[in-house]
Amino acid sequence: MRSWDPRIEEMPLAELKKMQYKLLKTLVYRLYSFSPFYHRRMEEARVHPDDIRTLEDITRLPFMYKADLRDNYPDRIFLASQDDLVRYHVSSGTTGKPTVVGYTEKDLENWTNSIARALVSCGIGRGDVLQVSYGYGLFTGGLGLHYGAERVGATVIPTSVGNTERQIELMQDLHATAIACTPSYLLHIGEVAEKMGVSIKNDTGLKAGILGAEPWSEKMRQRIQEWLGIQAYDIYGTSELSGPMFIECSEQKGFHVWGDLAFVEILDPSTQEPLGPGERGEMVITMLQKEAMPMIRFRIGDISSIEEDPCPCGRTHPRVQRISGRVDDMLIIRGINVFPSQVEYTLMSIPEVGQHFMIIVDRKGSLDDMLVQVEVTKEAFSDKITDLMAIRKNVEHKLRNALNVAVNVELVEPGSLPRFEGKAKRVIDRRTI
């Protein structure tokens, strides 16, 4: 499908980068001049707006953290007066105070356009009926999708969350073609529908799911697509950015980050050195056009990688891969950053072992020692010790290649590793420093 805003979305990358530099320069001058908070941060970092001479100079600027928003609760970080604010959203902080996000009219406009472009990029537009089953209200999910969908001329069913049976009835009666919700809620809808004797695949017109707001995997995507007969697209955003902002295009190879609105850096989480395309690291986001609550080099805490090569869909804006972990989960083994999610992805490609695993980190002498326990599947079990040794060697080899650190693998009996509901705790760190 044609881009919603081809002039921006299909702009040559070099031109886009020029545009980003200009926006960054303007933003930094504005913050230095009008934000006491960020002015102080820049003084501390001994950097002046004049020092920003290229886009790459962004690395000289100080970071912003979630804690900065909490510390400045509710609105001390805002750069717009209340007269210019048209909306608040509030995210419930799991620890401590919530964070408040304010929007000017232009902030809402940019947010809506971001979702409009994203929806069109995955094939949703005029003629579609989008059931928005994200929460409406203080949470950004519902209203964000809502206005974006209306912008492209789709028809919105604002069901919000809950009352699943009614959701399924409306999906059928109003001929919903797409649904936006969390992946786990969609699975729940699928299960409830089956109990009602409704097959989402055969008895509804649903063709797409816009899924996010919680971590999910490629495996889950495949399961959803096969079971429900829809295409499942990843959506990304947080209230600090405005709300949900980016959705995968029809290629399903990561979401385009609209470069005129946001600049993404991928950094090594421990050294903060920039990483190149394809390298996994910590995402740091700068919102280039936000008025009410500028976010500059925001340490969002998600782990991913970025691709800049041209996308077959024709859009030039860089693609960020599905979020594959949180910085908080990172382990440092012999100075190398290791994420449990990397272990999970690697194991998924080895059919001889199951998907469950445990990581046990210990210190042998002065060296870190990483042990990964995996279960041998029934199909792979052979009476021959040499076959089992070969499986173990293969897993060790693949993990070593993926993690860049030597790993010991232990084969354990099926069903013996802990199963987790909700957030998995797959790491036991026994190191004492």
Next chain:
Amino acid sequence: MEQKKFAIKQISIFSENKPGRLAAIAQALEEEKINILAFSIAEANGFGVVRALVDHPQEAFETLTRRGFNVAFTEVIAVRMRDEPGGLYEIAHVLGEANINIEYSYAYSGKEAAVLILRVDNVPAAIEAIRRGGGTLLDSTLFH
């Protein structure tokens, strides 16, 4: 035909190398009244494979699988051997001459005779070589 008569189903059980695992396997078999005729443990750095000849292999397989064990069947042959010096030599020599490789083996010395259990790379050829060499193979109908 010959192979069917003399190839015996051995059960192999994957086991972590830690206290209590063999007891868990043995208990499962006891509760189903399955008798173990011979067994061995092969160990490899952290895990092992318990191999056993039992009187009811299919039931053993089912009960162990139900209890979450990783179980597989492997074809072995069992050869009666003279329980005196030279008994093992006779069998090993016959197989060596026929160029059959023994992958692993274990033995028990029973009331009537000693029995050598062999996992070989070529079961039909091994059966033929032993029969031609005058050896006695245990009939697989003993295990059913």
